[in-house]
Amino acid sequence: MEVLPLPVFVSILNSSGEALKMELERELLSLCLNRPAAEICPGSGNSRIVPADWQGVMETARAEGLASILYKCLRGGRNLLPQKYMEDLKQEYFLTRTLNKYYFRELVRCLKAMDMPVILLKGAALLPTVYDDLGERPLGDFDILIQYKDLERVKKCLGALGYKYQGGRGPYVNRITFYRPEELVLQLEAHWHIENGMFPNIEAFPVETLWQAAIPVEIEDYRGLILAPHHQILHLTIHALRHSYDRLVLLWDIHLVVDHYKERLNWEELIREASEFYLSRPLYYGLYLTKLLLNTDVPQDVLNRLRPRSLSLEERMFTRFIGRGIRRPGLQYLLYFSMNRGVRKKLKFLWWAFFPPRDILAEMGGLDDSAVGATYWFKCISRRFKSAWQFFVEGLGVRD
Secondary structure, eight states: OOOOOTHHHHHOOSTTOOTGGGHHHHHHHHHHHHSOGGGGSTTTTOTTOOOSOHHHHHHHHHHTTOHHHHHHHHTTSTTOSOHHHHHHHHHHHHHHHHHHHHHHHHHHHHHHHHOSOOEEEHHHHHTTTTSSSTTSSOOSOEEEEOOGGGHHHHHHHHHHTTOEEEEOOSTTOOEEEEEOTTSSOOOEEEESSSSOTTSTTGGGOOTHHHHHHOEEEEETTEEEEEOOHHHHHHHHHHHHHHTTTOSHHHHHHHHHHHHHHGGGOOHHHHHHHHHHTTOHHHHHHHHHHHHHHHOOOOOHHHHHHHSOSSOOHHHHHHHHHHHTTOOOTTTHHHHHHHHSOSHHHHHHHHHHHHSOOHHHHHHHHTOOGGGOOHHHHHHHHHHHHHHHHHHHHHHHTOOO
């Protein structure tokens, strides 16, 4: 297999590839993510890392979703960061913590109103368990896994709390979004599968497996469920790939799950299920990147067993884009295409990639089906062809 040149991934954090401009800032972030603040203070042997553009450090941290992590690493660092920027990070950290406390209170209110089995996903599951406190990770929404048979009941219960909903219609959509207009609450996405119908070999993934292995969690006075540790890793690696690894926090989530559960992680079961459900590739790339960039304690034997024995042309293109630090939306489709088994499925996926079903377009745009008319559809298709051309230009070195 071609070895991924992924150290470049860290040194090219912006999509335009201006690596030299941001080199010192990213090096500092990398150190902060892997070592205590005292180890990177002046006089510790790392004092050579003194970026001239501290604003660049801040912007990089925010763009990667790691501003609060940077603050916690540096707040005992003997003024390594200029006071002005340290104050900015401090304010952002405490604002994030305050908002998250409010958001979780509302989430618990919703969960109690539903009064049914629910599995918390992603940030909703990670903040109360593997993160140190609610201020470490900003939230964009809440994700929960429900059973499809409970969908109408969920609509009724949340409707009674003033929530409206959109999406959830069509054969390829596996989620519905609840929101409260003009109120400071996060959207609540209720899923009955962890991916939509476009995901390769989705029929091979029995969602019942997630329910059978789920473990209890307590948030305030609510007792709910979260995915078993090995299922969390499987889900988070799939999710990170779906977003083309566009923010380092997606890998940081995986890092914390591995670090938190340590010997309780069932690596054998993870490898077995990834193989059985045709998810070895998303799992491999997610764990490989996390180990490489964040020094995560992923056993090398696990990576060796997951590592693809051969690469298709599209997967080689995928590794080339990743190696160049290109993290544009749509990158995941190269690997998805490779994961589809058989010519018929590959052709079907290729058609869907450029001409998605209406319900998938509505889901991606956060719209109701009725809003996806001919004009919207044409704009989406145009963007997809434009994105494909940009990949060709950036990845293969072609110029206009």
